Each structure stands twice: as structure tokens, then as C-alpha cells.
Amino acid sequence: MDTRQFAQRIRLRALELCYRKRTSHIGGAFSVADVLAVLYNDVLNIAPETVDCPSRDRLFYSKGHACTALYAALDLRGFFPDVDLLQEFTANGSYFTSHINHKLRGIELSTGSLGHALGVACGSALAGKRRREAYSVYTVVSDGELDEGSNWEAILFAAHHRLDNLTMVVDFNKIQSFGSVAEVMALEPLAEKLRAFNWHVSEIDGHSIPEIDAAMRGPGRLGDGKPHCVIADTIKGKGVSFMENQLSWHYQSPGEDDYAAARAELEAG
Amino acid sequence: MTRSTFINSLCEAAAKHEDIFLICGDLGYSVLEPFARRFPDRFLNAGIAEQNMTQVAVGLAREGYNVFTYSIGNFPTLRCMEQIRYDLCYHEANVKIVAVGAGYAYGPQGVSHHTTEDVAMLRSIPNMLLCAPADPIEAQAAAEFMAAFRGPGYVRLNKAGEPRLHSEADGLGFRPGHFLKLKDGEGTAVVASGAILALAVAELEHLGKRWALYSSPFIGNYALQELLALASYDELITLEEHQLNGGFGSSIVEAMSDLYANGVIKNMPRIRRKGIPNCFIGTCGTQDYLRQVAGLSLIGS
Structure with a gap:
């Protein structure tokens, strides 16, 4: 499948899940959809049949709240062949919780509490380095969760231990729970901060498939000891005009009219 | 040590x-x-x-x-x-x-x-x-x-300087859910968890009481037969270097209470918990001194 199409399918699926099950976080699912599409359609050496294979790539998805996008991506890649996602998502007794769950095939780590995945990714990357294994470790974090001190502990650690097999993608959609990132806890200049922490930094358009693709194959593989941060400049709610850059779509679940209008836009786009 | x-x-x-x-x-x-x-x-x-x-x-x-x-x-x-x-x-x-x-x-x-x-x-x-x-x-x-x-x-x-309390590692029976008996006794059994066990050993000798003494190196999820053995005493004294709220003694009380509530035991031993009385001690002090201030002792029991 064409990766752009893959991304749109993620958005359509996420929309449907949020609408049917009245869940939140559609804005963050839409902002990260293109990144996930590139990772799952083009980059990651992951498939349902090799999900337990030691040589697979690892993705530690820290945006556990933006679960719908990840469930959709995994579903598109055939990880849930016997599952009716619309039925299972948030259903009593199901592991399709509205923050991602490692009890599901293809999900390396449960997340939902912020600031956990990067450190675990560091441990996985360290094991790969010590044992000279070829797998790559990716993590996708949100911008708001960089408020968490644990992330900065891990950012120091990754550079100190020369984890050049680690790539951290920041979904920089610039809106967090209570307002804009700039208002709540300013991150800028983020790229300079990470460079000062001895990371490689790529600043890209997080909705450009070629730019994401190039960044994921970028300096993280140079073997020069530096971990790689990809700051993906994204738009919260990307793809649906009335959801874009709106804080309310961090929480709001689409009503019937919203759903129809959003669906029409995504199908046209 | x-x-x-x-x-x-x-x-x-x-x-x-x-x-x-x-x-x-x-x-x-x-x-x-x-x-x-x-x-x-x-x-x-x-x-x-x-x-x-x-x-x-x-x-x-x-x-x-x-x-x-x-x-x-x-x-x-x-x-x-x-x-x-x-x-x-x-x-x-x-x-x-x-x-x-x-x-x-x-x-x-x-x-x-x-x-x-x-x-x-x-x-x-x-x-x-x-x-x-x-x-x-x-x-x-x-x-x-x-x-x-x-x-x-x-x-x-703990840290360092703990005396050896068991004679041999072999046959210790060291596994989750199990207590290690150090001394037979009647009526009352003292069950201690952690390095404070040494204090119980010393004090029992000093007091000259015929109390049984157990170590509980694992905390929680006690085996049924182990609890039944403890339930045969009239009285248990738990000892820990930890706040009383939610600590080792609490775990014993909970386990015994559940057995009693479920009808597994007909009588529950009286359980007295010795631990830190839910307070901070902010003064200086050696470990022995702070134990005394916190009332961690069997003397007077």
C-alpha cells in the first residue's frame, strides 16, 4: 500500500474508533499518523510472523493515549487478524484499552503514563549495543511529555552510553493538555537542547512522507555513538480542517455531524 | 555483612x-x-x-x-x-x-x-x-x-555488621511464603522480618521467656500450612524496622484475619505488632538508638 494511503487509513480508523467508542485524543492520533505510517509501512523490520524474533526492530510508543493510531497501524499490517477492532476497542474484558497495552500482539510496552518508554527503549538499545545486535530501537514521544524529568534522565543516558541504534521521534504538535506547549512549559529551542545533550537532531515536516522516511534512515545509523532525535513538526488534528490546531480535540470525541464531516474530508484528501 | x-x-x-x-x-x-x-x-x-x-x-x-x-x-x-x-x-x-x-x-x-x-x-x-x-x-x-x-x-x-543467626544454610527452608523457625516455644511466638531479628534473638535470651522465634525473610503470600502453624500459638508478636501502617506485621494480621473470616481457623491468636509507630524521627541517632526511640523492643511486651 502507498504510505500516504496507509496514513489516511490510520486516520479513518482512528476517527471511527474515537467516534464509536466516545474516546478522546483524536488530535494526537492524527498528528502522529504519518510518522506511524512510514514506520509501519516502510521502515520497521516488524511483521506479525516475526513479532517475537530477536532481530526485529523495536518501537516503544510513548504516546499511549494516542492508541487509536497505533491500533490502526498494527491492524493494517495484519497484527489483529481475528479481531473486530470496532467491537473490541474499550470493550469490557478486552485488552484494547484506551492507552496501549502490551498484552496485544505487536505492542512492545504498555504506556499511558508519560515519560516511561524512552528509558525502556534505552535499556533495549543498550542490550543491542552490548551484544552487537543489528536491530534498531525507535520511540515516539509527544512534545508535552517532555515535561517529565524521567525523559531527560534518559536523554542524558542515551548520549552517555552512545546509543546510536536509538531514534526518538518527537511528535511536536505544540499542544498539550491544558494549552499550548509554549504556554504550559516551553520546550524551545528544542533542537538546540538535544544537540547540547549530544544527540543528532533532524527537524522535519512531520506530515511529509519523504521527509519522515529520510529521517528514519538518517544519522542514527552512522555508528558514531550519537542517538538520533527526529523533531517532527506536526499539526494536532492534521487532516480534518476543523480539528487542526484545536486544543478541544485533545479531549473531545466526534459527534455524528463531526464524524460525517471528518470522514468526508479524509476520504477526499 | x-x-x-x-x-x-x-x-x-x-x-x-x-x-x-x-x-x-x-x-x-x-x-x-x-x-x-x-x-x-x-x-x-x-x-x-x-x-x-x-x-x-x-x-x-x-x-x-x-x-x-x-x-x-x-x-x-x-x-x-x-x-x-x-x-x-x-x-x-x-x-x-x-x-x-x-x-x-x-x-x-x-x-x-x-x-x-x-x-x-x-x-x-x-x-x-x-x-x-x-x-x-x-x-x-x-x-x-x-x-x-x-x-x-x-x-x-540492612547494611553491615549483622551477626549470623542461623547455623547452616542447608536445610534452611528458604522460600517464599515460609517462615524459618529459630527457636521452639510455647504460648507466644515472635515473628521478625529483616535484620531486627538479631534484636529479638538477644532480647529473648535476656528476658528468659520460653517464646518461640521465627524469621520471615519473605513478606506476604504466606503458605497456608505456615500460617496454620503460627495460628496454633495464643499470641504472636510481629517485629519489623518499618512503619506499622501496611508493613510486615500488617501482612500477618491480614493473613490471619482472612483465615478466621473464611472459617479456616476457629480462633485467632492475639497479634501484637512492634514497629515504628507511624512517625518520622528526625533527630540524629545510631541504628540502635533510633530503634529504641521508635520503641522497637520486646522488653515490656
């Missing part, structure tokens, strides 16, 4: 098992060097960053390592409770947390270094196995047990 015995035993285990990995939180100077020298590829100083230390440990465990984290008291435990709950215990990661300085072992260093709530907090988390060795024999057994055990664990060590 428990600390150096534990680390020496862990070294021996690491020589046999190539998956054992030790991470410290920039503590363990003059204790961990032998491990670091022998197994440089399986040693790491994670710096003064316990949340990340725990997360890295989980990441290593996912990749097949049998990971031990090491630091002082509250730092590898309370400081990173959510990492322990969510990353470690929910994921059933094969990580054992080793904390030195249980109770008032770092007495003069102040409340920051008093490890007096860890049991209550950690025993509330599913999948966590708690172990508090009392003497060098139990510490060695704990290291060997934890090296073989797969899953989240916690080892609560």
Missing part, C-alpha cells in the same frame, strides 16, 4: 549465569567493584537517576537479561514507584531491586536515608516478591534465590 554477602553471592551466581546484569544508581562504592571488574559487560552505573535506572533495567530484562538494580533505601524504591508499578510489575519484567539501608541502618544520615515505608508501598503492587534477609546466611540464600527467580523482586538489606 548482609550487603557484602549478598553482592559476593551475586558475583558467584553471575559467574554461573551469563544473563545476570547489575545496574547501580551511582552508589555501592567499595562494594560493587568486584562485580564490575569481573563482569564489565554486565555492569552499569546509571547515574543518579533512579526512574531511568528502573526503566533501563526493564528494557534490558525484555532483551533477556536477569537484571539487578542497586541503590540505597528510598532511591531505587519510593523515588521511582510508578516505574516499579507500571514498567516493572505490570510487564512482569525480570528485574530485582536491591536496596541497602533498611530501617534505620543509615541512622545518623537523617530521614532522607531512613527506609521505613518501602514494604508497605511495594507489597501493595501485584507481581512483586519481597524479601528481607535477616543475617548473612539469609542474605546468601536470598542472592541465590533471586538469581534463579524470574520476575519482579525486591531485596531489602
Whole structure:
């Protein structure tokens, strides 16, 4: 499948899940959809049949709240062949919780509490380095969760231990729970901060498939000891005009009219 | 002694098992060097960053390592409770947390270094196995047990200078859910967890009472027959170097109460809990002094 199409399918699926099950976080699912599409359609050496294979790539998805996008991506890649996602998502007794769950095939780590995945990714990357294994470790974090001190502990650690097999993608959609990132806890200049922490930094358009693709194959593989941060400049709610850059779509679940209008836009786009 | 015995035993285990990995939180100077020298590829100083230390440990465990984290008291435990709950215990990661300085072992260093709530907090988390060795024999057994055990664990060590209380490691019966009997007795049984067991041994001798004495190196999930053995006494006295709220004594009361409520036992022994009376002691003091201030004694019982 064409990766752009893959991304749109993620958005359509996420929309449907949020609408049917009245869940939140559609804005963050839409902002990260293109990144996930590139990772799952083009980059990651992951498939349902090799999900337990030691040589697979690892993705530690820290945006556990933006679960719908990840469930959709995994579903598109055939990880849930016997599952009716619309039925299972948030259903009593199901592991399709509205923050991602490692009890599901293809999900390396449960997340939902912020600031956990990067450190675990560091441990996985360290094991790969010590044992000279070829797998790559990716993590996708949100911008708001960089408020968490644990992330900065891990950012120091990754550079100190020369984890050049680690790539951290920041979904920089610039809106967090209570307002804009700039208002709540300013991150800028983020790229300079990470460079000062001895990371490689790529600043890209997080909705450009070629730019994401190039960044994921970028300096993280140079073997020069530096971990790689990809700051993906994204738009919260990307793809649906009335959801874009709106804080309310961090929480709001689409009503019937919203759903129809959003669906029409995504199908046209 | 428990600390150096534990680390020496862990070294021996690491020589046999190539998956054992030790991470410290920039503590363990003059204790961990032998491990670091022998197994440089399986040693790491994670710096003064316990949340990340725990997360890295989980990441290593996912990749097949049998990971031990090491630091002082509250730092590898309370400081990173959510990492322990969510990353470690929910994921059933094969990580054992080793904390030195249980109770008032770092007495003069102040409340920051008093490890007096860890049991209550950690025993509330599913999948966590708690172990508090009392003497060098139990510490060695704990290291060997934890090296073989797969899953989240916690080892609560005192520090140094603990006397040997058991005669032989063989036949100790050291396993989760089991108490170790040190002395037969009638009427009353004292059950202590951790290094404070030494105080119970000394005081029982001094008091000249014919009380039974047990060590409880593992906390929680007691085997039924072990509880039934304790239930045969008229009175139990639990002893711990930890706050009374939610600690070892509470775990015994809960277990006995459940047996009584479910009709498994017809009579419940009277249980008196000796522990820190839910307060901070902010003054200086040696471990012995602070134990006295907190009322950790069988004398007057």
C-alpha cells in the first residue's frame, strides 16, 4: 500500500474508533499518523510472523493515549487478524484499552503514563549495543511529555552510553493538555537542547512522507555513538480542517455531524 | 555483612549465569567493584537517576537479561514507584531491586536515608516478591534465590555488621511464603522480618521467656500450612524496622484475619505488632538508638 494511503487509513480508523467508542485524543492520533505510517509501512523490520524474533526492530510508543493510531497501524499490517477492532476497542474484558497495552500482539510496552518508554527503549538499545545486535530501537514521544524529568534522565543516558541504534521521534504538535506547549512549559529551542545533550537532531515536516522516511534512515545509523532525535513538526488534528490546531480535540470525541464531516474530508484528501 | 554477602553471592551466581546484569544508581562504592571488574559487560552505573535506572533495567530484562538494580533505601524504591508499578510489575519484567539501608541502618544520615515505608508501598503492587534477609546466611540464600527467580523482586538489606543467626544454610527452608523457625516455644511466638531479628534473638535470651522465634525473610503470600502453624500459638508478636501502617506485621494480621473470616481457623491468636509507630524521627541517632526511640523492643511486651 502507498504510505500516504496507509496514513489516511490510520486516520479513518482512528476517527471511527474515537467516534464509536466516545474516546478522546483524536488530535494526537492524527498528528502522529504519518510518522506511524512510514514506520509501519516502510521502515520497521516488524511483521506479525516475526513479532517475537530477536532481530526485529523495536518501537516503544510513548504516546499511549494516542492508541487509536497505533491500533490502526498494527491492524493494517495484519497484527489483529481475528479481531473486530470496532467491537473490541474499550470493550469490557478486552485488552484494547484506551492507552496501549502490551498484552496485544505487536505492542512492545504498555504506556499511558508519560515519560516511561524512552528509558525502556534505552535499556533495549543498550542490550543491542552490548551484544552487537543489528536491530534498531525507535520511540515516539509527544512534545508535552517532555515535561517529565524521567525523559531527560534518559536523554542524558542515551548520549552517555552512545546509543546510536536509538531514534526518538518527537511528535511536536505544540499542544498539550491544558494549552499550548509554549504556554504550559516551553520546550524551545528544542533542537538546540538535544544537540547540547549530544544527540543528532533532524527537524522535519512531520506530515511529509519523504521527509519522515529520510529521517528514519538518517544519522542514527552512522555508528558514531550519537542517538538520533527526529523533531517532527506536526499539526494536532492534521487532516480534518476543523480539528487542526484545536486544543478541544485533545479531549473531545466526534459527534455524528463531526464524524460525517471528518470522514468526508479524509476520504477526499 | 548482609550487603557484602549478598553482592559476593551475586558475583558467584553471575559467574554461573551469563544473563545476570547489575545496574547501580551511582552508589555501592567499595562494594560493587568486584562485580564490575569481573563482569564489565554486565555492569552499569546509571547515574543518579533512579526512574531511568528502573526503566533501563526493564528494557534490558525484555532483551533477556536477569537484571539487578542497586541503590540505597528510598532511591531505587519510593523515588521511582510508578516505574516499579507500571514498567516493572505490570510487564512482569525480570528485574530485582536491591536496596541497602533498611530501617534505620543509615541512622545518623537523617530521614532522607531512613527506609521505613518501602514494604508497605511495594507489597501493595501485584507481581512483586519481597524479601528481607535477616543475617548473612539469609542474605546468601536470598542472592541465590533471586538469581534463579524470574520476575519482579525486591531485596531489602540492612547494611553491615549483622551477626549470623542461623547455623547452616542447608536445610534452611528458604522460600517464599515460609517462615524459618529459630527457636521452639510455647504460648507466644515472635515473628521478625529483616535484620531486627538479631534484636529479638538477644532480647529473648535476656528476658528468659520460653517464646518461640521465627524469621520471615519473605513478606506476604504466606503458605497456608505456615500460617496454620503460627495460628496454633495464643499470641504472636510481629517485629519489623518499618512503619506499622501496611508493613510486615500488617501482612500477618491480614493473613490471619482472612483465615478466621473464611472459617479456616476457629480462633485467632492475639497479634501484637512492634514497629515504628507511624512517625518520622528526625533527630540524629545510631541504628540502635533510633530503634529504641521508635520503641522497637520486646522488653515490656
